[in-house]
Amino acid sequence: MPFETFLLERNQSLYENDVEINLTESGVEPMTLAELLSPEDQTALMNVRLGYNYTEGTPELRDAIASWYPGATADNILVTAGTAEANFITYWTLMEPGDAIAMMLPNFMQFSGLAAAFGHDVRPFSYVQSLDGWTLDFAALEAALADGKVRVVAIVNPNNPTGTVMTDEDMRRIVALAEKAGAWIVSDEIYRGSELDGRPEAPTFYGMGDRIIVTSSTSKSLAHAGLRLGWTAGPEAVVAALMERQDYTTIGTGPMNQFVAARLLEPAGREKILARTRSIIATNLHIIDEWIGRWNGRLSYRRPHAGGMAFISYDWPVGSAELSRLARERESVFVVAGEWFGMDGHLRIGTGGEPEMLEEGLTRLDRLLASL
Incomplete structure (x- = not known):
């Protein structure tokens, strides 16, 4: 049976735990069980x-x-x-x-x-x-x-x-x-x-x-x-x-x-989680907006309607998989190559994590892009 490597998942599995800053995730920072469950539910879980x-x-x-x-x-x-x-x-x-x-x-x-x-x-x-x-x-x-x-x-x-x-x-x-x-x-x-x-x-x-x-x-x-x-x-x-x-x-x-x-x-629990999700992503998108603005048109994106990611196009003559590799090896920052979605010339950057980690990751990407 023929087989193709699932590039997104394989690359994430290989490298996401070996970098200092992982910006490949498109989800949102999870809660602990203690945060998620009431004391009664925590007790009930122990009896499952x-x-x-x-x-x-x-x-x-x-x-x-x-x-x-x-x-x-x-x-x-x-x-x-x-x-x-x-x-x-x-x-x-x-x-x-x-x-x-x-x-x-x-x-x-x-x-x-x-x-x-x-x-x-x-x-x-x-x-x-x-x-x-x-x-x-x-x-x-x-x-x-x-x-x-x-x-x-x-x-x-x-x-x-x-x-x-x-x-x-x-x-x-x-x-x-x-x-x-x-x-x-x-x-x-x-x-x-x-x-x-x-x-x-x-x-x-x-x-x-x-x-x-x-x-x-x-x-x-x-x-x-x-x-x-x-x-x-x-x-x-x-x-x-x-x-x-x-x-x-x-x-x-x-x-x-x-x-x-x-x-x-x-339903009630789901709405609380989703409200938290939207708040985290909205905060981080402001950081993305400011970052893109600093590059005077060399970076651009269509602001997402939903989801914990920004899909950003760039104006450098380098493929997205290569750019992802350079960021990982030179700056210990991991971002997703648009090529892994069938659309080169873009990077996907996760917006569901801690704002401080996102800001540090973007600062490191600034260094890399300035060197190209």
């Missing part, structure tokens, strides 16, 4: 039995997740080991020999790597920078769907790494095009809830059609990646099929993770 658990997720947890999706019930939810497993088993379930996938770019490139391994054609449709921000190339999507071979349209909304939130009109247009082509929409919504500058929470694709699956997790907007807990939300029949695939992967997630996640995802 470490045996086999509900493989699909406890009813309590699935109800809490379902509350974020209008009209959903626990039967529409499958708990997974992060969004990575949710995406993998969804791809494995839906895609068949001879199928193609229409993939939004830039994107978390998991589906691209899976397509290479399974022998499926990838048909990109891109966000394009314009005076109004990032605009979707609908002509490319329509062309990708024209021959009826596309089985899945892969979306990230809010987008990673641009931070763009799709308009209601664009969402409806994608749904209509996918329905006409008989394709499924798989929408990675892991940054939903981290909207900035007073924007309302991004609407979900869930429920906008009969052939839509949403994936997400407790990382990124919800700040607690260490739980390694994600989910799929979709039609009951497809969720049941996904459960059968999960029997071949993780079989299920741990009881302690599910206990904590249920507290985090209960």
